[in-house]
Amino acid sequence: MRTLTRRQRRAAxxxxxVAAFFCALDVAGAPFQGARDGVQGYLGALYxxxxxxxxxxxxWVQAVPHAGGDASTIATLRRQVGDLQRTAAVTAQDKATGxxxxxxxxxxxxxxYRIAPARVVAIGPAGGFDWTVTVxxxxxxxxxxxxxxxxxxxxxxxxxxxxxxxxxxLLAADPGSGVGxxxxxxxxxxxxxxxxxxxxxxxxxxxxxxxxxGDELVTGPGRASSYxxxxxxxxxxxxxxxxxxxxxxRVTPAVKPAKLDIVGVVLVGGRLPARPALKPTRGAASPxxxxxx
Amino acid sequence: xxxxxxxxxxxxxxxxxxxxxTVVGPVAVFVPVSLALVVVLSVALLSGPxxxxxxxxxxxxxxDLSSSHxxxxxxxxxxxxxxLAGRASGVVAPGASVLPANRRIRRRIDRxxxxxxxxxxxxxxxxxxxxxxxxxxxxxxxxxxxDALSTALVRCLPAMIGDALLALLVLPLVGxxxxxxxxxPRTGARPSVAHPPTFPLAAP
Numbered sequence: 377m378r379t380l381t382r383r384q385r386r387a388a389x390x391x392x393x394v395a396a397f398f399c400a401l402d403v404a405g406a407p408f409q410g411a412r413d414g415v416q417g418y419l420g421a422l423y424x425x426x427x428x429x430x431x432x433x434x435x436w437v438q439a440v441p442h443a444g445g446d447a448s449t450i451a452t453l454r455r456q457v458g459d460l461q462r463t464a465a466v467t468a469q470d471k472a473t474g475x476x477x478x479x480x481x482x483x484x485x486x487x488x489y490r491i492a493p494a495r496v497v498a499i500g501p502a503g504g505f506d507w508t509v510t511v512x513x514x515x516x517x518x519x520x521x522x523x524x525x526x527x528x529x530x531x532x533x534x535x536x537x538x539x540x541x542x543x544x545x546l547l548a549a550d551p552g553s554g555v556g557x558x559x560x561x562x563x564x565x566x567x568x569x570x571x572x573x574x575x576x577x578x579x580x581x582x583x584x585x586x587x588x589x590g591d592e593l594v595t596g597p598g599r600a601s602s603y604x605x606x607x608x609x610x611x612x613x614x615x616x617x618x619x620x621x622x623x624x625x626r627v628t629p630a631v632k633p634a635k636l637d638i639v640g641v642v643l644v645g646g647r648l649p650a651r652p653a654l655k656p657t658r659g660a661a662s663p664x665x666x667x668x669x
Numbered sequence: 670x671x672x673x674x675x676x677x678x679x680x681x682x683x684x685x686x687x688x689x690x691t692v693v694g695p696v697a698v699f700v701p702v703s704l705a706l707v708v709v710l711s712v713a714l715l716s717g718p719x720x721x722x723x724x725x726x727x728x729x730x731x732x733d734l735s736s737s738h739x740x741x742x743x744x745x746x747x748x749x750x751x752x753l754a755g756r757a758s759g760v761v762a763p764g765a766s767v768l769p770a771n772r773r774i775r776r777r778i779d780r781x782x783x784x785x786x787x788x789x790x791x792x793x794x795x796x797x798x799x800x801x802x803x804x805x806x807x808x809x810x811x812x813x814x815x816d817a818l819s820t821a822l823v824r825c826l827p828a829m830i831g832d833a834l835l836a837l838l839v840l841p842l843v844g845x846x847x848x849x850x851x852x853x854p855r856t857g858a859r860p861s862v863a864h865p866p867t868f869p870l871a872a873p
Contacts, residue, residue, distance in 0.1 A: 378759035380752070384719050391726045391748055398730075398741030399807075408740045415734035419686065426691045434692050 476638030558596030718755025725751025794833025
């Protein structure tokens with residue numbers, strides 16, 4: 377064992393006394409705060425710098441013991457996130473479907489007919505130039521050829537072909553199809569002809585009738601039309617006068633074919649209540665008229 | 670010369686404190702290992718009691734100022750630790766550093782050197798653990814002496830083992846640094862530890 381020289385012994389004792397003195401001073405009151413702050417501030421800056429360099433390695437070393445557990449936790453969380461995202465997407469879709477079906481229900485009550493709800497499963501036929509969509513209701517749901525197809529209270533088209541579980545619907549925008557309509561504002565009757573992507577055109581039956589911009593057109597009598605009455609076809613956006621004096625109006629359709637999702641097929645025609653015959657009243661001054669529907 | 674050694678000492682201690690805070694502390698979470706203490710004890714073990722006292726006090730004071738306990742606790746305990754390590758340097762100091770040409774003898778010396786290093790590591794570990802225990806006692810002695818004693822005993826053994834392991838890494842580096850030309854003590858002024866004295870020096 378190396379013995380201490382006298383100088384070293386004296387130095388050790390002196391330093392020990394100084395350290396004890398510092399202890400007592402610090403416990404009692406605190407002249408050391410300034411030195412403390414200085415050292416800690418300086419070291420703090422150095423710590424940050426060092427951690428910037430060594431931090432990633434240190435964190436990697438710390439993560440090694442529970443790497444396996446972390447990996448399985450990550451896998452579980454990923455699965456949960458995937459499930460939740462799917463649920464959210466399905467919920468949003470369900471909400472939209474619910475709204476569409478509600479509109480159909482409303483129309484069924486309003487019109488007094490039975491509607492088979494269906495979803496559009498294909499737009500456009502496999503080959504051919506008709507403007508058609510395919511819906512997933514067929515003859516086993518009661519769908520028959522020539523039945524009206526609607527979305528809410530708007531006209532979509534007419535059933536042209538039916539199979540057991542699906543049906544083809546000819547859209548009202550089909551170039552070549554004409555829908556008999558009635559101008560709601562002026563009660564004028566006319567025909568709306570579809571032009572595919574371009575806006576449809578409306579020509580009133582009465583050549584002297586002048587349709588106004590903003591008039592709403594609903595299905596009504598007109599060319600041997602088998603559509604259920606009262607469904608919105610479109611709104612007039614422009615009126616031009618043709619060479620032969622008749623007016624030609626541009627119509628924006630109420631329904632955009634690309635946005636079709638839930639539609640309804642009217643299974644029976646509008647049920648008109650049995651119209652009672654007008655009978656001469658006994659003793660009453662004015663005749664009573666029963667409005668139909 | 671002294672200023673140079675003091676500067677080197679300051680740099681080494683600050684580096685040790687930095688590494689302790691950023692690397693050793695977070696990794697060895699429940700083991701109260703202190704890299705700066707291990708460095709101080711290694712230097713004292715290889716240099717002697719004088720260096721041990723001075724370095725222990727200085728490093729302890731710096732470590733005290735960078736923490737929240739009473740200033741002077743670590744200064745006192747680390748100084749005593751440096752003193753004891755310096756005293757032990759006579760026993761576990763390395764032998765001659767001249768390498769003979771014979772390979773078998775060299776291998777034997779290598780084995781002896783490894784054994785020596787292990788012994789040094791153990792000494793540093795034991796001292797380190799004892800110092801940690803003493804520090805704990807001092808820190809908490811004011812409030813609850815009995816608790817302080819039991820906490821100190823609980824921390825003692827893991828600290829010893831941890832410090833010993835660290836010392837095995839630190840000692841070779843410290844030895845190499847101390848043997849470098851600027852730091853090698855001038856022959857004649859002080860007994861050099863690398864070459865054991867062949868004649869008794871007159872102690873002042």
